[in-house]
Amino acid sequence: MADLVLAKPRTDWVGIGFAFILTVVIVVPMLVVVIWSVSNVWRFPSVLPQEFGFKFWQMTLARSDVWSALTMSLSLSAVVTGLSALICLPAAYAFARMEFPARTLLFFSFLAGQAFPKFGLLVAIAAIFLQLNLIATFWGVVLIQLVGTLLFMIWIPVAAFQAVDRRMEEAARDAGAKPLRVFWSITLPQAAPTIGAAVLLSFVGTFYETEGAWLIGAPQIRTMPVLMISFINNQPVIQYAAVLSVLLWVPSLIALVFTRRVVNSGSFARGFGA
């Protein structure tokens, strides 16, 4: 460790070691998946595929179960994110800007869900859904995924609204702007980038949500991750799952590009209690 702090000019062997190990452990598995998706033939003893090609991309994209799972995942994510924004953003604005009884208590109450192991909580919810006949229904899965987005979609926008410069709002109001106009022209544009990141993260998070969809939705509601589990467990042709993995990855890469700034900031780590 002494080397790390003091001797900057010396070769950073520790860093090279970490970089090498992490590259092997993290990049190689992902590369293997990509290679599998573009191999027409890859039989055992060969280190690389005998034949490259996009044969299995065509075959995977021709499968109706893939298309119905993709449609299901996209519509679930859109409905959940839309509903979540509809109920959470006004609430976030109220938490950030208004005084009302029990404000702090209600704000922190959303943490209560974090105190329990998530799958135990899902089973408890599923037991209630069983009595309400919501098991294996679209709206059952919507509800369980919606609850998963609440904390995120309230806490991040609250921080965004709190970060808006109050003096600019007051200046606009002094110039005669109505409250709604101030909100629309001053508050929202400043808070929008962070809120956009929260909405994107909630969409992507819902797209990949597996456990609620599996416990509540299966077998009728088949999302992409649920289909992926059945490909891994029951599909002898490896390439189908490989192509599906690469397809499944796209939303995550989009999230990576657009939310890197949020994730790298210290406030993100603090949100997890660091």
Place this chain on the structure above:
Amino acid sequence: MTARPVSGVQSSRGLTGLLLVAVPVLLFAWMTIWPILSGLARALTPEQADGSRPVSFANFVTFFSDPYSLANLGITLWTCLVTLGLLLAICIPLALYLRFAQGRLATYVQTMAMFPMFVPSIILAFAFIRVLGPNGTVDLLLNAVGLPKIRSPYLTPWGPVIGLVWDNIPLTVLILVSGLGAVSNQAVEAARDVGAKPLALFWHIILPRMWTSVAVVVSFTMLGLFASFTLPYVLGPASPEMMGPFMQRTFRDLRNPEMALTQATVTMLFCIAFGLFYVRAVARNRES
């Protein structure tokens, strides 16, 4: 609005505020607080043959006297502890490096360490099987240089451990690096000036300032691991199984919600201390 009496403004705004937060708060209460209480109540009042529900610990007695349930609880605890140990052993050095190193190499290491956050667990599970599974990449490479195949960790208790460590590296590193922000460069340099060796430096200067973030990591990962489902379900052995797949199977395949709720209550009780500590840490950060 300014023309109105102040108290009137406040009470009307107070009502507006409450109305605006009502929907998510009520939804949250109905889908989190209520299921936990009602699940606990149902686990404590087993249904009798005549349909009555007297209060009794019978469900918990059944759980704790069933060798299979105990084996599942045991494998869950084992997985949590091994994963946690490995995570700390990997991430503390990594976080120390990222805290003190600068330059492009450090940025690259950080990017790599954060990358698993953007790989969904299910893709990770598939990649794991293709690399470490039977006839996977490791076997191919070993075979190419004339060495015997590995004993694959796929479908053994080590499968979920490896997957969960991989999956949890980014958040663990983030939390630890954030905690190391409390260690000032001056403190480290001052200790070095008086001749402290690296190990002494770590033990006396850095570690005491890291405890909080280590505790946060421990509770956060214990909660996450105790309730993990996807990786143990896909990568782990069928028997004994971790609590996640066990609860899922009891609920969906055995159609026994009461026993599944008992299992859920047991996992919640095992995690309660970690959960309370974690929530307190998050709330305290948010307030400051």
